Amino acid sequence: MTIPVTIPAEMTAVVLPGFGxxxxxxxxxxxxxxxxxxxxxxxxxAVSVGRTLxxxxxxxxxxxxxxxxxxxxxxxxxxxxxxxxxxxVREVSPGERVAVxxxxxxxxxxxxxxGLQERCGGLELLGVHRPGAYAQFCAVPQSAVARVPxxxxxxxxxxxALNGAVAxxxxxxxxVGAGDWLLVPxxxxxxxxxVVAMAVHRGVRVIAGTRRPWKHDRLLQLGAELVLDTSDAxxxxxxxAATGGAGVYAVVDNVVDAPVWRDLGQVLAxxxxxxxxxxxxxxxxxxxxxAMYLRSxxxxxxxxxxxxxxEATWKEVxxxxxxxxxxxxxxxxxxxxxxxxxxSDDSFGRVVLTVx
Ligand SMILES: [Zn+2]
Numbered sequence: 001m002t003i004p005v006t007i008p009a010e011m012t013a014v015v016l017p018g019f020g021x022x023x024x025x026x027x028x029x030x031x032x033x034x035x036x037x038x039x040x041x042x043x044x045x046a047v048s049v050g051r052t053l054x055x056x057x058x059x060x061x062x063x064x065x066x067x068x069x070x071x072x073x074x075x076x077x078x079x080x081x082x083x084x085x086x087x088x089v090r091e092v093s094p095g096e097r098v099a100v101x102x103x104x105x106x107x108x109x110x111x112x113x114x115g116l117q118e119r120c121g122g123l124e125l126l127g128v129h130r131p132g133a134y135a136q137f138c139a140v141p142q143s144a145v146a147r148v149p150x151x152x153x154x155x156x157x158x159x160x161a162l163n164g165a166v167a168x169x170x171x172x173x174x175x176v177g178a179g180d181w182l183l184v185p186x187x188x189x190x191x192x193x194x195v196v197a198m199a200v201h202r203g204v205r206v207i208a209g210t211r212r213p214w215k216h217d218r219l220l221q222l223g224a225e226l227v228l229d230t231s232d233a234x235x236x237x238x239x240x241a242a243t244g245g246a247g248v249y250a251v252v253d254n255v256v257d258a259p260v261w262r263d264l265g266q267v268l269a270x271x272x273x274x275x276x277x278x279x280x281x282x283x284x285x286x287x288x289x290x291a292m293y294l295r296s297x298x299x300x301x302x303x304x305x306x307x308x309x310x311e312a313t314w315k316e317v318x319x320x321x322x323x324x325x326x327x328x329x330x331x332x333x334x335x336x337x338x339x340x341x342x343x344s345d346d347s348f349g350r351v352v353l354t355v356x
Contacts, residue, residue: 007032007041007083013135014335016072019060022339025134027332030073033131033139035086040142042100046158047078047133049330049338049351050190052278053102057128058339064128075132076102076125077162079154080355082145089142097154098145099161099314100133102126103304107143118169118303134335136355146310149318157317159325159350163194164313165305166277167323170195171202172309173300174250174275178203181248183239183267185209185230185257187219190350191278194323195252196222201321207239207248209257218348222324236263247272254278258285265291277302324349331356 013030035041049055053076057064079099082092092098105112106122117123126132126140148157176182182199186192187208199206200223208224210216216227226242228235236259240247247269253260254277260267264274265288276299292299313321326347330338332355342351 007137011136012332013073014332016058016068016070016074018070019058019065022058022336022343024058025335025339030135032137035084035089035139037087038089038141039086039139040082040089040092040098040145041084042078042080042098042133042138042140042145043083044075044078044080044133044136044138044355046080046154047075047332047353047355048158048162049335049342049353050076050162051342053125053127055339055343064125067125067128073131073134074127075134075138076127077158078102078133078138079148079158079161080133080138083137085142092142092145092147097148099148099157100126100138100140100144101146101165101305101310102132102144102162104141104144115306115308117306123304134332134353136332143307146314149314152317152322155325155352155354156322158352159190159194159323160313160317160321162305163191163350164198164317164321164323165309166191166302167195167198168309168313168316169305170252170275170277170302171198171204173302174252174273176202176204176250179205180250181205181207181243181246181269183207183209183248183251183260185251185253185260186255187224187227188212188215188348189254190324190347191254193219193222193349195254196224197323198316198321200224201316207242209260212345215348218324230257230259235259236266239267243269246270249273250275252277256283256285261285261287264288264297265295268292268295268297270295271297273298273300275300275302326351329354
């Protein structure tokens with residue numbers, strides 16, 4: 001392929017030279033990657049900072065630090081402009097604004113053939129298994145990019161690039177529709193708040209859980225009807241009262257919030273579903289299975305989103321879907337401060353770095 005003259009030989013990037021605190025992130029100059037066959041080169045405009053993919057990996061912690069080869073570039077979901085394409089790229093052209101879904105499936109196995117990419121045995125993550133987007137340019141497989149509609153900012157699109165699709169899968173599995181009650185424990189996190197926003201956009205009635213009192217108003221502004229502290233002794237009774245005695249039709253839990261699971265038999269309506277998506281720590285919990293089976297309740301898991309969820313999410317964006325972006329603005333070279341903000345839990349919505 002030929003690289004147009006406008007693409008420089010070198011770029012600014014934020015490098016992870018070794019594991020440690022936020023201060024280990026170092027601004028440096030690296031060669032601009034050349035897109036291989038089937039890849040596109042994206043000029044990065046906005047890149048997300050996430051707890052599991054960025055903070056834990058930077059610190060050398062599970063679940064992904066073992067997969068990283070140092071020195072490394074973090075940066076998973078991002079938004080930018082395609083500036084060059086490798087051989088065999090037909091679906092996307094230079095000049096298009098795209099969002100990059102960072103969970104890369106093999107595209108060749110039986111699960112991928114059926115569109116069940118979350119079951120692919122060869123899943124890789126951008127910014128973990130391959131160099132990420134804490135940089136001015138990033139080369140990614142064409143299958144990872146989706147066109148971003150007009151009318152949405154780079155930062156807002158960035159907040160949706162991964163979390164929008166995962167929230168979409170979770171709500172599909174939860175099978176909630178307009179008028180149904182949904183409980184989202186850990187709603188104050190970036191993914192949790194995206195689930196709340198998407199559910200509200202669809203007319204679902206949301207009870208949000210958080211242990212941070214200052215996030216209550218934010219969640220109410222987002223459209224949650226009620227915000228509860230799930231560690232409160234009265235939590236289950238409050239859910240039952242709010243739903244007229246029936247309990248919620250579904251729960252989408254991104255952290256395995258133990259009190260919710262302990263009281264699931266009460267909290268969940270007859271025939272309801274709890275969706276477990278992300279299990280922090282050991283995630284061994286107590287369950288009253290007798291109460292659950294007597295009320296025909298189900299436990300489902302969501303590992304990540306499918307290609308179909310990515311496509312469906314951008315369609316919902318056209319009809320007005322937006323998810324929260326943290327108000328603090330960071331540039332690529334202030335990645336250290338962005339990591340500190342997310343680590344201190346002062347953020348609400350996706351923490352995003354903008355790249356000049
Ligand atoms: Zn596969």
